[in-house]
Amino acid sequence: MAQTLTVRGMSCGGCESTVEDALRGVDGVTGASADRETDTATVEGDADPGALVAAVEDAGYDAAVAN
Template sequence: MTTTLTVEGMSCDGCEQSVVAALESVGGVKSATADHESNTANVEGDADPLDLVVAVNDAGYEAQA
């Protein structure tokens, strides 16, 4: 299953890496990508979307599922 999040606050490749690391720390995530130009993150796996949003928000960005 693919989950796409809208992520506000990413402005560079380093931000993308921080968001990916936060997402990959969530149980059930197989892989994650982030793109600061489109303000999105895509997650493969069966993680709860709410858990993904919380992880990104805890990393200092603003996410919505």
């Protein structure tokens, strides 16, 4: 199952990597891809949306579950 997050504050490839690494550290995530151009991150797997948001925020970015 794929989930999409809105992520604000990414400005470079390093930011994308940081967000992806944070998301991959959440239980249930099998893959993650961040895109600074669209301010989104797509997560594959069966992870709790709240845990995903918390991981991104802990990494220093603003995040919310996209509707």
